Amino acid sequence: MRLRLTALFLTLMMSAAHAGPAPQPVEIPLASGVLHAQLYKPEGAGPFPAVIALHGCGGLSSHSDPVLPRYRDWAERLLKAGHAVLLPDSYGSRELGPQCRVKEMHVKARRERVADIAAARAWLMKQPFVAPDRISLIGWANGASALLWAVRPQSAGRDPGPDFRAAIAFYPDCRISAGLGWSTRVPTLVLIGADDEVSSPPACRQMVEGARGRSALARIVVYPGADHDFDRAGTHAAAAPEPGDAEARAASQKDVAQWLAR
Template sequence: MRLRLTALFVTLAMSAARAAPAPQPVDIPLASGVLHAQLYKPEGAGPFPTVIALHGCGGLGSHSDAVLPRYRDWAERLLKAGNAVLWPDSYGSRELGPQCRVKEMHVKARRERVADVAATRAWLMKQSWVARDRVSLMGWANGASALLWAVRPQSGARDLAPDFRAAIAFYPDCRISAGLGWSTRVPTLVLIGADDDVSSPPACRQMVEGAHGRSALARIVVYPGAYHDFDRANTPLHAAGGSNDAAAPERGHLGTDAEARAESQKDVAEWLAR
């Protein structure tokens, strides 16, 4: 009986693995080089609403995964809702590993990563399966900081294609943007935990509140008791500084908050459906 149950569990696990969608690698032209990306796309001809998703400082993938589980989870969730999801790999494309603990970053959120966003958008505008008026941006941590730069009015594309429909930033570092009088040209949602000691919830509040009256719609949701990476599944709360993980920040605390994770999933769905 035990052998039969074991065999059943193995069969179910294999079925689940087969059912999980695999991303398709794509290459996007850059002014200097090629931007590698991973695409999750619904079956069919479309056109599909599409999300450009920006990884954090730990990078998009690993030696064994083209897309890390934390990002794959979001990709599959968005895919089930009918979206295509495209993940540009800002670090791997430049033969770089995690950048969380690198003192001199060669790929900056406000520079190279904004250029990656622009190149990715330009590539999508040429794809027949893309709903060109329903392309949105999502980003996590360093990717969210890049998003804040990419949606500023000064960063708007000069072509005639539709602009981003919406933007969602998970726990960005808002301190520089708040000090520079940030504003956005597209509806932007900032999601952060109240106890995030990697990023700064007060700076994000200041940034969003300061944009009112001179910006497209900007909103912030602060989840009580939640820390950095609250939406990442199955991650016990721990101090980042006590880890040798090069893909983790140098300071602060990281960990899942089940309530904030569930609420953020609803908030994302509602913001994208606007």
């Protein structure tokens, strides 16, 4: 009994230590259904700059948490800096679980996830608390790959409103984009670890360098000694990042802040 009470106490203490602003669930209309999302909104009327944050292949949430620690950590950082943050749930909205090891993914980065980005942007443009000319994108892994498709000139929306202000892609899979002669219509920053064995740092370099002279500003930062997922938020000792990842995570926080402040 005492052990159970101790475990419960520790659980409550950990929850309290990680307590932060609660996101607001929102529903965004899609052509074929509803896109569920979580919204972090600063206090006040605004208008605020906004960021659409795109989860990786593991999904946005878990059974006990509407926003996983990595994305919650970034959302809270962006919120403190004065941004509204919208996190679309591309998998949960379609009643799908994590897609990391699924051979035939039902939600494609270049198709459904790009449509989700467009729907999220259209929803934000209608909100009075959002500055419509200051909506940016940030994505991780599969979400970053979707971002690369969404910012291509060929994917420009037909509405007359302002385009995305900026885009930041954490360790996307650049191999297809590099082969297709990728370019971007909005300032785009790619962040990746030099030791990333999941994504390909050389392909991302090739993609960004190949866009020079025929693209909006595109830049890549390769963090020495950092692996895939270097920016993850460690929640206990066993999950503590490697030194290279810890340095890259700290550096990426500064790089993101500077890119969004452009």
